[in-house]
Amino acid sequence: MAKQNTVFKDAFNRCLRLVAETATLPSEPELGTALGVSRTTIRAILARMETLQLIAWNKREKRVLRQPVAADYYPAEETDSLSDIIERSFMRRILAGGAEPGMQINELELARDIGTGTTSVREFLIRFSRFGLIEKRPNSHWILKGFTREFALELTEVREMFELRSAASFTTLAADHPAWLELSRIEALHREILADIDNRYREFSELDERFHLLVHKSSSNRFIIDFYDIITIVFHYHYQWNKTNARERNALAMEEHLAYIAALKTRDLAKVEAACRRHLQSARETLLQSIQ
Amino acid sequence: MAKQNTVFKDAFNRCLRLVAETATLPSEPELGTALGVSRTTIRAILARMETLQLIAWNKREKRVLRQPVAADYYPAEETDSLSDIIERSFMRRILAGGAEPGMQINELELARDIGTGTTSVREFLIRFSRFGLIEKRPNSHWILKGFTREFALELTEVREMFELRSAASFTTLAADHPAWLELSRIEALHREILADIDNRYREFSELDERFHLLVHKSSSNRFIIDFYDIITIVFHYHYQWNKTNARERNALAMEEHLAYIAALKTRDLAKVEAACRRHLQSARETLLQSIQ
DNA sequence: ATTTTGTCTTTTATCCACAATAGACAGATT
DNA sequence: AATCTGTCTATTGTGGATAAAAGACAAAAT
Structure with missing residues (x-):
């Protein structure tokens, strides 16, 4: 084939x-x-x-x-692309399965497991390596660095730098920039979901991504925007995996989002920074809790 | 084969x-x-x-x-690895050759040109894509985004954030941390080269990388350290390509490094920040000058 | 008791082949 | 004149094959 x-x-x-x-x-x-x-x-x-x-x-x-x-x-x-299949399979292995940091990753074994050729697995690993979870030893194996506490701390450190910077540039967008409209749409969606939180709290994950991506995009910096891919994938799989108190956590996060959105709308830098920091702080805590 | x-x-x-x-x-x-x-x-x-x-x-x-x-x-x-050959060949094409932003990149053509299989070219492009200079259209070609002014500005924006943060954490390293020794060694090398600048100014490029990498490493953040790869490759090829006033530029940069190193040694955050900003500012200008 | 060597197995790096998909161009249709 | 269709070509995505390189293990040597 x-x-x-x-x-x-x-x-x-x-x-x-x-x-x-x-x-x-x-x-x-x-x-x-x-x-x-x-x-x-x-x-x-x-x-x-x-x-x-x-x-x-x-x-x-x-x-x-x-x-x-x-x-x-x-x-x-049959409609999922091969790289999606490999990604899911790999993430299950390293998140759900007891994958120790330092473990070796074997292209051939992975390919056999997933039932695919080595080329696809190899390309996936190369693409995936920019997320900092694995590392290549040339002519030899890959090393799993693991979804550890250090990883989460390093990730959130950069995320906070980038998001604060992006949020600041959001306030300087022209009044007729489409981002403001999208922000209002996202705000409305927050209120809708919060009004029926018991049934719809699962929609938060997607909304969260949409909101933060909008903020990051206003930086107009490809490195900042690309970095958000890492956040996305980590949080995506993290949500699937850790569901304790999801309803409460999501409700809290949405309230924080609303405060953050309100601050953005005032275009007052000090308020934006305060609201942004507050939310990122609790996002970090949530992530850390799920790890140890 | x-x-x-x-x-x-x-x-x-x-x-x-x-x-x-x-x-x-x-x-x-x-x-x-x-x-x-x-x-x-x-x-x-x-x-x-x-x-x-x-x-x-x-x-x-x-x-x-x-x-x-x-x-x-x-x-x-015969001793260069295939990926090095592909990298060099590709960089020559996009930096030296008149490669317009928006141009399509063709795996097959590139492979034929370099005289290699498509798989290796493909893997190179995937690896290289994290530098933000090219972008993939799935099931179709790659797009060259080009070494443009925007690219340089986005790159330096992130670089400045990361280096300021790293420099700040450098000042908190324990007195017996090996980085201090390496810093002194780098400082001595600066003085040596400056003393014989006319003959040795070409050694700056390598020294520059060694110094900034040392600073970045003190962040202990894999994302910050990995990002330095992008800086390295951009400056590496940039030095090979733009040699006007190299002697003067390098001498100035080395003086700035010495001031920056001295500031680090005082562990005084305000001084470090000032010296770091001054140097990054002129590094940015040098890069921008070479582009238009 | 360690280290070294001989031998063997496993894995990676690379090329090649081929189906799926994209894309180009001329003739047909509105 | 513009758009659409039929046909053809070129390129990408993926599996498979193979030499190079890594690595495992037991027997041999210090």
């Missing part, structure tokens, strides 16, 4: 949702931009839909013949 | 220098640690030396038979 056709399968599934909504599909280029894939893939999707008798396809005409049913969709497991 | 034997060739050359100095070579493990390679490679080296009649090898006895001559050495081009 060479390349996997996950792009096709995922786009096919998304295209089925379009089929459910209209009587005729638009042109190939239009579908391509809508689904974010090339015309080659679009034509493969259309051909498959024709085979399944979902549409009648003749040049420009793409008439919907019937509504898609569950059996038309590709199973969700 | 699978793996290239550059490790062997490079270690062989270095081992020839040992042969020139002694009558008998030490044990295999000892040689291994001295040259930083495994026993497998050491044994390959010894076998080759035996073939060349450089040594008489019988178990523990490794008697030197003759002095190595120029012809015994492998040519320098």
